[in-house]
Amino acid sequence: MKRVSYVLSAAWQGFWRNPVMSLASTFTVGLMLLLFAFFVATDRGLQAAVGVLESKVELALFLEDDARVSDVLALRTQIEADPAVSHVDYVTKDQAMARLVDIASRQSDIQIVDISSNPLPASLEIKLQNAQEAPRIGATLRQEIGKGVVHEVVDNPSVVDKLLTITRVLSFGGVAVLAMMLVVALFVIVNTIRIAVHARRDEIEIMKLVGATDWFVRWPFILEGMLVGALGAMAALTVVVLAAGPVTNALVGFLEIVPLSFGSAFLWQLVGSVFALALAVGGGGAMLSVRAHLAK
Amino acid sequence: MVSPRAYGRGKELITLDDVSKRLIRLLIRDELPSSGRVWVDGQDVVRMRRSAVPKLRRRVGVVFQDFKLLPRRTVAENVGFALLVTGHSEEEAREETERALSLVGLAQRRDHFPDQLSGGEQQRAAIARALVSRPKILIADEPTGNLDPVTSWEIIKLLIRVNELGTTLVMATHNAEIVNALRRRVVHLDRGMVVRDEREGLYAA
Structure with missing residues (x-):
């Protein structure tokens, strides 16, 4: 497992070699995930509200x-x-x-x-x-x-209709905004990793010449991308936790509905999907970048 | 293009005149020939699967003319790097690095950085890195290119010792004095063609 520790430490060093770029992409990914979490939570909340109202x-x-x-x-x-x-x-x-x-x-x-x-x-x-x-x-x-x-x-019935409309608009709008954020996040990650590859091009050249496998060369960068994703996810979830209370109160005041909070099952689903998306975007972006710049 | 045959079995010392950066890249499949075949240690390098290339390169150590040492790593780290990135454990890398460094006589300089070394010492470090994975073939590109005559001879003596320990040595050189003194096999290349191949050759025909 020494192999793993080498790859991990290379990824960690890669992240801090260019902290400004790494943190910028972490921030972008975090922002995207925050939007994602917000849309998912709001959508779920509105659906619950519709359900409550329809039973009346x-x-x-x-x-x-x-x-x-x-x-x-x-x-x-x-x-x-x-x-x-x-x-x-x-x-x-x-x-x-x-x-x-x-x-x-x-x-x-x-x-x-x-x-x-x-x-x-x-x-x-x-x-x-x-x-x-x-x-x-x-x-x-x-x-x-x-x-x-x-x-x-x-x-x-008209309240239900109104809520359904809001839900629909939110999910269409949400998907569109998310798609754009996803593209931006991917773009930033691809660039971050490209810079990381560039910074280590001598090392990569030697690795290849002494017989390192392609995957051994690639893994540190893919992990670096995933690290960016994971840190972004942590940042986004921290904001979610801190902001959940005030935002819920504001929404309750605005929509005049009873204060509801989400159960732990939903929270774990949210955490899980935020992390899954983060790792997919980070790792996927890095993979794209590595494929384009380490092809030889 | 050339279809050179590198003989892996004997303890021959092959000296190549002329060309050769290209040839070395062909031998480790850093480049593919436009036509023809390349055989290394009984293996067809051209038709080899891409996934087999790393294994080939672990069996063929190359000492590049510009050394290709990483400036921010010490001598020992540079040498051990070749093992760490090919999946060896740190203990293994440490042991083999010490062995390679003492073989090239650089053990006491292990913690220096490349720019703190003389040209000859950098050359030794590059040789140590090429040897650390115990390759069957060692290729040295212009090993005396940037060195003064005394240091050149030290390096040549070192390479001959490596050869005597059982590693096939392929050396590209323009140094007539060395070629003539060694009297080993000489393959003379001119514009990519083998023009001469002698068992105990001299620099000029």
């Missing part, structure tokens, strides 16, 4: 936290009088939270971080005889907003 009812009235119960019950009776409505459920804040906890417990990739405060409103959930009546009833009920009882009317 057709029309919901979110109630003001300080609405009087008697007013709520009066409203409920009034709604039930409409022939298009099949029935109305009154869900209190506590029930809403209990239900969310229950949903989360059945979905392994979401966890509820913090249940000390309850941001969920109480609601009236309306099941319709006929889903096509939803816009009309929704419009009628929207007139109640601001009168002290109804905070918001949620036309559930």
Whole structure:
């Protein structure tokens, strides 16, 4: 295994022989991986949100936290009088939270971080005889907003549609941006390794003349590329860990959804795929470079 | 192009006049002939698989005219390098390096860098590196090219000792004095053609 230690130390020396270039490519790869992690996490989060919403009812009235119960019950009776409505459920804040906890417990990739405060409103959930009546009833009920009882009317199918659209745009946009970043990262790695090959051209010449195999000549460079990838992955994951909290909070505030966090299974998947991509890009880029510059 | 035959079996000392950088590159398949065959140690070098080339080069040590020593490595590191990059362990490399360095008389200079050595010492270091993998054939390109006459003779004596220890020696040289004094086999090449091949030849025909 002395062979391995020679190759490893050659790769390590190669990395630090030109630190500026190596760190620049590490940074580029890290940035690409960060975008990758962000897209994967966001996509997964939105899908979970869509799943939660789809399991819900057709029309919901979110109630003001300080609405009087008697007013709520009066409203409920009034709604039930409409022939298009099949029935109305009154869900209190506590029930809403209990239900969310229950949903989360059945979905392994979401966890509820913090249940000390309850941001969920109480609601009236309306099941319709006929889903096509939803816009009309929704419009009628929207007139109640601001009168002290109804905070918001949620036309559930439209929310789901909106989220699905966001998910779709994000994944198309994400794939496009990622593809561009991938090309940039490959380009930078190919160049870094080319410079490394150039810096060691005398050594390579002698290696070949004294009978080193092609792979023995190539491995240090491929490992150097993988090292760039792995360091980039560590940098990206460090940023992910540090930024996960604040970004989640910002998104929660922005999209007005309940704070969710990803379960450890998903986190390990994310770490695994980030590292796999990093090593593939680093090693692949180095391989391309070595093939072009050590062909002889 | 030439179709030279290098004889690996005997303890002959072949001296090549003229040409030869090209020839050496053909012998270790650093270059392929446009036509013809190259045989080294019973092997057809031209038709050899690419993957067999490293093994060929481990059996043919070459001392280049410009030495090709790595400036940032010590003498011992330069010599050991040839073994480390061909998959030998560090212990093995260390042992064989000491053997090769003492054979060429450079043991006490082992930790010096190439630019701290005289021309003759650099030549010895290059010879040590070519010998460290115990090749069957040693090729020396103009081994006395850049050296003064006294040092030249020391190097030639060293090469003859290597030859006597059982390594076939192929030497490319323009040095008439040395060729004439050695009286070994001389193959005279002129513009890539063998014009003369004598068992105990002299420099001029």
